[in-house]
Amino acid sequence: MNILVCVKQVADTEARILLTSDKKSIEIENKYNMNFFDEFAVEEAIRTKGKVKDCQISVCTYGSNKATEVLRTAIAMGADKAYLLDNNGYDIEDPIITAKILASFAKTEGFDLIFCGRQAIDDENANIGAMMAEFLNIPHVSAILKFDVVDEKKARVESEIEGGKEIQEVQLPALFTTQKGINEPRVPLITGVMKAMKAQINIIDPATLKDLSKGMIDESASKISVLTYETPSARPTVKIIDGETPEQKVKALIDILKDEAKAL
Amino acid sequence: MDFKLTEEQEFFRKTIIDTIDKIVVPKSQEIDEKDEFPWETWKEFTSLGYLGLRYPEEIGGMNADKIMSMIFYEEIARGSVGFAQSVIMNILMGTYFIYRFGNDAIKERCLLPAMRGEKIATMCFTEDQSGSDLGATRTTAVKDGDGWRINGTKMWITNGPICNFCTVLATTDPSKGLKGLNFFLVEKGTPGFSSGQIIHKLGCRGTVTGELVFDDVWVPDENFLGDELGKGVYYVGDILDEVRLMTGAMALGIAKGAYKEALEFSKKRIAFGQPIGNYQLIREKIADIDTSMNAARLMINYGAWLLENGMDCRVTAAEAKMYATEVCLKVVDELTRIYGANAFAYEYIPQRYFRDARFLLYGGGTHEVLKDFIGRMIIGKI
């Protein structure tokens, strides 16, 4: 069984993020991590590998050279092969293009099972998984909480749906996006870390992939564009509610919430 | 000249930071408060294989270069210096002589389990009247049949009360001073070998430190760790630079944790209507901390580079240990000033850094001894 895991390198939640003076682009402090939800995807792939015969895990990312770091992390955890779909340092805004590139790579290599994180924590789009599945014409299930391979052609999954959970059986190949709660991502063993340090990262120019050309994936192909960036307006300083006792403070708070904030 | 970490080293650094953040940092306050050996954290962390950091891959190690080792020492000390001490004892001093001189059976019995975290190692230098002054060592080893009979008491032994085996420094000929010193392996369960008083420390809590007593302990010849008698002091020299750099790296680790705390606090604490980070006196402190930490890190990396390339780094290692530790003391002090009175309260972190930092003054040589050494090395015989 061939498993593909798509991961994204994202800015650490504590990284400083600044606007350029023309407000047309952003600068991110050099602190990056594997996307939070992608760790579950990698872990689930590794657990699946432990349960089925002849299984290989490939991990890929569309990003800059810097993103090889998250590929190595995936290898340290237990993935077998890593592919960087090199964006040459240019971040494309349009998720459709990213999904096309990833899908095209998946098509080229051929996979039975694809895992993605539920969403990236930088743009919070939750787009790529379902889009890739569409381009590959395979079924998808979003936000899965349990995963089992029934046989080589079928998986059984529990997923989050509005107001509850659903159990479904899905014919493979299929794509699944992982939700927090599905597993506890492992901390890599030192043997994994050493393997990852030496691992060869396959670097691929997306334009050379099946059914793709430069014109289909460059800026001109993007269907959306950023007009401007801005920093959120700062909240006014907190008003600390005074009072002798907790009861007094609460009374004062309620009054303010009613009269000033109109929140009650 | 190249100041950049290689891609591999950078990846290692990132991985070890994440690992420490996940496993050690959440436990650091608890480890300090309980002041008991954190067995659970020990099992969880050592199961990952880091105790083999310095040893060859063939025996399950990682064969890390010295730069990576320093990164490791720094990061684990950032997590919890009490925990770091126990871990590093197994990685470095506690197993160094076993790896270098132990026969296959000893390696199988002691080194490999210690690399897996199943056995706890230690090394015993210090006595009541001797620390940096090794020549004053009073513990004796006397030839007795096919082995040696050891008598004496060791103090301030990291992991001592819980160790499975120890490398003990003893004199085989008190008349020869430093040249009478030799190392012996003593394993738990050997008649006459016991642990005595446990020392309750101001900082570095969680690691168990105490006394080890050798009362007519007999060990076989194979437990003599060395090529020939009287070379012990030279072997100490072979590991001393790494120990000093390691201590400096640990100091940097504490400083790094304290610096992060100070920086965050200066951004969030509001005084007179604005974050205190807007005030010049706070900015000065941050600037000083950053400058001195960068200088200390450069010294440690330089020392590690010398060591890695087999060059003389005796002076550099001593300087780096001393400087990094002084920087650390300064940083934890500034943290308590930036943080205000809450730094004095047990429920906040700064007091722990403040206490922990003090211990690094002693390991790897007191600064008084180091300064004298550095001065002597530079001036030479006049």
Add this chain to the structure above:
Amino acid sequence: MSKEIFVFVECKDGSIRKVSYELLSKAKEISQKSSSIVYAVIIGSNQDVLANQLKDFADKVLIVDNEKLSKYRWDTFLSVMEQIIKKYKPYVMFGPSTTTGKDIFPRLAARLNGAIISDAVDVVFDENTLKIKKPLFGGKIISWMKCKDDSTFFVTFRPNSFIVENRSLNGELIKENIDVSEDSRIVSISTEKRETKKVDLQEADFIICGGRGMKGPEHFQDLEEIADIMGGRVGASRAVVDSKWRDYDDQVGKSGKTVSPKLYVGCGVSGALHHTMGMDTSKVIVAINKDPNALIFQYADYGIIDDVFNVLPALKEELKKIKKEI
């Protein structure tokens, strides 16, 4: 070029979700400026009653009624939406950034080779263009984006982004007869409803959130009672969820749910970044914490510096009184 604005109406437990009314209200406001009309698209089975409720909010209500649509599946819903969009060629389609919206809209956009902006919080019609406001990096940066004109355009918005306004439009009901195709590769085995009639966390107007300062799971009962009084929900910080005091469903923050209630009350919440990134778009934020330096006070509008366990009983009593007054 047509200028119709379509809104995908999401239903849950036999009623229309509030977010759908929010989107329709905003769509109508835009349509008045762009001289276009608003279509509500309701997909399901036997939802005549619901469709009638939409009349006040849309110029036209497209109803797709089919037994196969009684339960949401992306494959069936997608086949319907695809045909509707191909038939009407709207300028833009709005949808909710909910579990369902996040599941279907990306795939729909991909199928129709359209443009999509997800998880937006505002939209304005300006210079003949729809400008979409979308927070990035957990709200550290706001971006304004637009779609290139010739694409079918999809936008999903976070719940609670807009105010519901009933304009009594008395829109026209149109039944669409559309074949529903199902993807046989997916078979539903069972579904399990959470036993709760409570409002969805993301849609709640009132959220009272507990942090590590709540000391243990048993103390969340107080928060539950207050949430019940207010018809809101209890949220939890990551530390609380990681300690297994509360379910992940309750987690507010970067790795949990992004919420923007009218009133958020944080109890013993320190205000770590991953938490504040999920709630700092709340309209009014109140923080209760005994640590005056807690980061949460930087995000709060109002703060009480006191032991949360002393404050909660008083808060419960006062809120009870208020609810009686109303």
